[in-house]
Amino acid sequence: xxxxxxxxxxxxxxxxxxxxxxxxxxxxxxxxxxxxxxxxxxxxxxxxxxxxxxxxxxxxxxxxxxxxxxxxxxxxxxxxxxxxxxxxxxxxxxxxxxxxxxxxxxxxxxxxxx
Amino acid sequence: xxxxxxxxxxxxxxxxxxxxxxxxxxxxxxxxxxxxxxxxxxxxxxxxxxxxxxxxxxxxxxxxxxxxxxxxxxxxxxxxxxxxxxxxxxxxxxxxxxxxxxxxxxxxxxxxxxxx
Numbered sequence: 001x002x003x004x005x006x007x008x009x010x011x012x013x014x015x016x017x018x019x020x021x022x023x024x025x026x027x028x029x030x031x032x033x034x035x036x037x038x039x040x041x042x043x044x045x046x047x048x049x050x051x052x053x054x055x056x057x058x059x060x061x062x063x064x065x066x067x068x069x070x071x072x073x074x075x076x077x078x079x080x081x082x083x084x085x086x087x088x089x090x091x092x093x094x095x096x097x098x099x100x101x102x103x104x105x106x107x108x109x110x111x112x113x114x
Numbered sequence: 115x116x117x118x119x120x121x122x123x124x125x126x127x128x129x130x131x132x133x134x135x136x137x138x139x140x141x142x143x144x145x146x147x148x149x150x151x152x153x154x155x156x157x158x159x160x161x162x163x164x165x166x167x168x169x170x171x172x173x174x175x176x177x178x179x180x181x182x183x184x185x186x187x188x189x190x191x192x193x194x195x196x197x198x199x200x201x202x203x204x205x206x207x208x209x210x211x212x213x214x215x216x217x218x219x220x221x222x223x224x225x226x227x228x229x230x
Contacts, residue, residue: 001173006156009154031215031216032215032216032217034216034218034219042223042224043204043221043222043223043224044157044204044221045221046218046219046220049216049218051215051216052215089156089157093215093216100145100147100208100210100216100217100219101147101159101162101172102157102159102216102219103159103173104149104156104157104158105156106154106155106156107154107156
């Protein structure tokens with residue numbers, strides 16, 4: 001099955017700096033890669049996603065890039081703010097077994113310091 | 115439109131007890147799933163369903179049963195609770211979509227389960 005690795009596990013940045021979180025996946029047939037943000041005690045919420053037919057996608061301060069050849073994708077947050085502090089999860093949707101199954105990375109704890 | 119609703123939010127069980135976590139969605143989504151979240155391990159898929167009457171195992175199915183008698187409901191049953199099942203459980207749903215790409219998965223608020 002699909003295997004997703006996520007790095008780093010913790011990331012501390014100064015307010016206003018950029019943050020980058022990287023993920024690799026194993027199944028070359030995976031075609032959908034969402035990123036979720038989870039605040040303490042809350043549910044994961046989608047912040048951005050990218051399909052395999054696109055190399056980059058932006059939404060204001062957030063961008064995701066996908067390199068299908070290398071099987072890795074990254075989340076970029078620019079001009080970080082304290083409210084960006086949370087755990088971020090990457091995920092990949094494989095095509096085996098049917099449905100909309102997501103395999104998640106182990107998460108990155110992002111801390112934005114004042 | 116309530117989205118994905120899970121109950122209960124908190125539960126303490128004794129080892130060997132059984133219980134059911136309820137999940138309902140009002141978005142007419144075909145796909146529903148259950149994940150468990152443990153520290154340092156992300157979210158792991160327990161069971162999923164692509165439509166009423168159809169269920170399948172995910173990554174960590176042992177000790178859990180599911181059924182999908184209606185489109186709206188997808189309960190998760192713990193057959194004989196064990197301390198290893200102490201976790202946060204999330205129900206999720208999504209539309210199947212009209213193309214071959216994935217669709218946004220919406221999560222419920224989570225159920226905190228402690229087995230003592």
